[in-house]
Amino acid sequence: MLKQSKSMxxxxxxxxxxxxxxxxxxxxxxxxxxxxxxxxxxxxxxxEPPSSEAAASxxxxxxxxxxxxxxxxxxxxxxxxGMAKTFMEKHPEIKVNPxxxxxxxxxxxxxxxxxxxxxxxxxAVMMSTELYSMLDTNAIVPLxxxxxxxxxxxMMDFYPAFVEDTQSEGKTYSIPFQRSTIILYYNKEMFxxxxxxxxxxxxxxxxxxxxxxxxNKDGHNGLEIPGNDDSYWMLQMFARQNASxxxxxxxxxxxxxxxxxxxxxxxxxxxxxxxSHKYKAMPEGVIDWATVPTDFIQGKTAMMVHTxxxxxxxxxxxxxxxxxxxxxxxxQFGSPTGGGNLYIxxxxxxxKQAAAWEFVKYMTAPEQAALFxxxxxxxxxxxxxxxxxxxxxxxxxxxxxxxxxxxxxxxFRELSTHxxxxxxxxxxxxxxxxxxxxxxxxxxxKKAQEEADQALAPFNx
Amino acid sequence: MNxxxxxxxxxxxxxxxxxxxxxxxxxxxxxxxxxxSVWLSLxxxxxxxxxxxxxxxxxxxxxLKDHVFMKVFNNNIVFALGTVPASIVLAFVMALFADKxxxxxxxxxxxFFYPNMIPMIAVANIxxxxxxxxxxxxxxxxxxxxxxxxxxxxxxxxxxGALIVMTIWKEAGYFMIFYLAGMQQISKDLYxxxxxxxxxxxxxxRRITIPLxxxxxxxxxxxxxxxxxxxxxxxxxxxxxxxxxxxNLLLYYIYDTTFNYYDQGMAAAMTVVMIAxxxxxSSMQFFGWDRKIHYE
Numbered sequence: 061m062l063k064q065s066k067s068m069x070x071x072x073x074x075x076x077x078x079x080x081x082x083x084x085x086x087x088x089x090x091x092x093x094x095x096x097x098x099x100x101x102x103x104x105x106x107x108e109p110p111s112s113e114a115a116a117s118x119x120x121x122x123x124x125x126x127x128x129x130x131x132x133x134x135x136x137x138x139x140x141x142g143m144a145k146t147f148m149e150k151h152p153e154i155k156v157n158p159x160x161x162x163x164x165x166x167x168x169x170x171x172x173x174x175x176x177x178x179x180x181x182x183x184a185v186m187m188s189t190e191l192y193s194m195l196d197t198n199a200i201v202p203l204x205x206x207x208x209x210x211x212x213x214x215m216m217d218f219y220p221a222f223v224e225d226t227q228s229e230g231k232t233y234s235i236p237f238q239r240s241t242i243i244l245y246y247n248k249e250m251f252x253x254x255x256x257x258x259x260x261x262x263x264x265x266x267x268x269x270x271x272x273x274x275x276n277k278d279g280h281n282g283l284e285i286p287g288n289d290d291s292y293w294m295l296q297m298f299a300r301q302n303a304s305x306x307x308x309x310x311x312x313x314x315x316x317x318x319x320x321x322x323x324x325x326x327x328x329x330x331x332x333x334x335x336s337h338k339y340k341a342m343p344e345g346v347i348d349w350a351t352v353p354t355d356f357i358q359g360k361t362a363m364m365v366h367t368x369x370x371x372x373x374x375x376x377x378x379x380x381x382x383x384x385x386x387x388x389x390x391x392q393f394g395s396p397t398g399g400g401n402l403y404i405x406x407x408x409x410x411x412k413q414a415a416a417w418e419f420v421k422y423m424t425a426p427e428q429a430a431l432f433x434x435x436x437x438x439x440x441x442x443x444x445x446x447x448x449x450x451x452x453x454x455x456x457x458x459x460x461x462x463x464x465x466x467x468x469x470x471x472f473r474e475l476s477t478h479x480x481x482x483x484x485x486x487x488x489x490x491x492x493x494x495x496x497x498x499x500x501x502x503x504x505x506k507k508a509q510e511e512a513d514q515a516l517a518p519f520n521x
Numbered sequence: 522m523n524x525x526x527x528x529x530x531x532x533x534x535x536x537x538x539x540x541x542x543x544x545x546x547x548x549x550x551x552x553x554x555x556x557x558s559v560w561l562s563l564x565x566x567x568x569x570x571x572x573x574x575x576x577x578x579x580x581x582x583x584x585l586k587d588h589v590f591m592k593v594f595n596n597n598i599v600f601a602l603g604t605v606p607a608s609i610v611l612a613f614v615m616a617l618f619a620d621k622x623x624x625x626x627x628x629x630x631x632x633f634f635y636p637n638m639i640p641m642i643a644v645a646n647i648x649x650x651x652x653x654x655x656x657x658x659x660x661x662x663x664x665x666x667x668x669x670x671x672x673x674x675x676x677x678x679x680x681x682g683a684l685i686v687m688t689i690w691k692e693a694g695y696f697m698i699f700y701l702a703g704m705q706q707i708s709k710d711l712y713x714x715x716x717x718x719x720x721x722x723x724x725x726x727r728r729i730t731i732p733l734x735x736x737x738x739x740x741x742x743x744x745x746x747x748x749x750x751x752x753x754x755x756x757x758x759x760x761x762x763x764x765x766x767x768x769n770l771l772l773y774y775i776y777d778t779t780f781n782y783y784d785q786g787m788a789a790a791m792t793v794v795m796i797a798x799x800x801x802x803s804s805m806q807f808f809g810w811d812r813k814i815h816y817e
Contacts, residue, residue: 165780165781168780169780172780172783192568193568193783196568196569196571196783197568197571197783198571287675287764288675288760288761288763288764289761343654343670343672344672345672345675345676345764346672346675346676346763346764347672347675348653348674348675351653351654354653355655358656360655360656478568478569479567479568479569479782481777481781481782481783482782482784485777485781485782488763489763489764489765489766490765492763492764492765493677493764493765495675495764496675496676496677496764496765496767498677498765518569518570519569
């Protein structure tokens, strides 16, 4: 009997120890907040765990959490954290906790996990293409009320190409923040060596082929266009350039229909394939997204078509004179926009949403847009950003950056639909299969269309 | 009745007490999520149906019709066939060498084991560079053989091979450690007796070393097979499963289905299939096979 009670005792001890584990954590976090409230000066500069929310806002301060991804090289986290800091200096009644969440993919996963657990961030930067997924999971709030009540925001000042993908069925759901377009980068020294005028980059598909053939020598490629990751982005560019309708896109504006399989789109994809298979101006197969800028910087390719988000990277690392231009036109110029917008989330208090709106407004104001653009290479999201001193100086030193802005008149919405993951994967996979020579252009787009229709069927009931 | 129970408790209570803490954590973080996955796999839950809808075995039937799932499953079998036997054989040979090498024994062991000390993400980045067209060592080697530039990771025919070679390099050193331990268990008398009787070195390996390390082989095979289903970190860095799913593996597809397609019902069904598969593989060790190969 004694033995039995001994073992019962052991059991009890184990349970207490376990409970103690849980308790001691609570205790330690509680004591942390005690320290924080005792020394407010120290706590202000340090990020606190969300659990200490109540203790950290002694004088009615509103605390909001801000998730943001960084998808390009460079110390951008510092820039964004710095912007949040100056915001708090101007608005002492609001405390922002900026949380760096990795790249766009990781960022979306973290936000979705938060949404599922009913603990979303208050405000976040997310891909513009996530709009319909966010609406279908009922995660975000429309911003029309904020915009209507707030005269400072001045939506007309934002570039229409960037505003296009913040809207669906008459409502605005986000504000443009870190945005890009596709541009053509070219190596001026290689142009000279090949006897091409370095101030006259190719402006049409025919000139592109001609120049790329001339440049494809001396151990470097004429041209590289990435084909993995989101290859639909590049296809969108070719498709718009080849479209007779100046408003043609790969999907309907309500995100319920995809239009991949059209004769013009097949021609567009065929041209992409011909660049390597027929004209031999580009390596065959699927070219990796990340190695293309490296190849360009190392002089392994004379031209590349890539995101304007790489401007700073190329500027800092290329040891030669380079130029930028609009990607060449067939029937018209064209490039989809890309990048992320600022969204405000549901499931929080009206107070927090109002604070989040203040923050969104601040982050996209002309001075901040200018600062962010000049330190990242992203395009300034609003017209007045280019009138600021900082931006004037930046573009005077680095006129290549203006190409991305000037192109905005030809820019349009990135592929964004309901069930976006499946639809974009369908087209991306088929483009890859075509690039790898497994299927022809017509077959690829037909298959992608079938898969997309299937993925979108539940939304067209 | 009561007496029996108290007798049982007396005998086992202490043991249960010791096991309890880890059992609690296993329950919370392993068994509960597994059961929850089984439950979720019976429901349709995706972007079009945010409220779970009971569909019975509908998701499993859907899997059979999902050609990407079939392809990914097939890929995983190819990946297992490519990595498991080769890395086991290589591990065995390396262990023989590391066991016998007289000079620089420690150095040899470290050299063989070190790929395993590097995290998979770092390995993937190193090999990504080795495979980069124009620059990479292997890319150059491949283009020297085929006399044209080769994009090993960008071509559906070569991408799987490229990943298999990398995984063998990474895994073999790990399995070598098990073989090394196994070989040191074998009594030296056996080899001496064999040498006295004029048995050659090769015959000794075939007749003594291989049979007596069979339990190790079984253990390593189980680990290797389950690893070939679990190791997917490199896909994030190197291919994202592309081109056109040519290098996509089951676990990566499950991740994609959950976090990219938000199709939680289907993802749960695939998870259940995968758990069942891994359970079957690891039960090989615990039932039957294990006893048949011991030479005691």
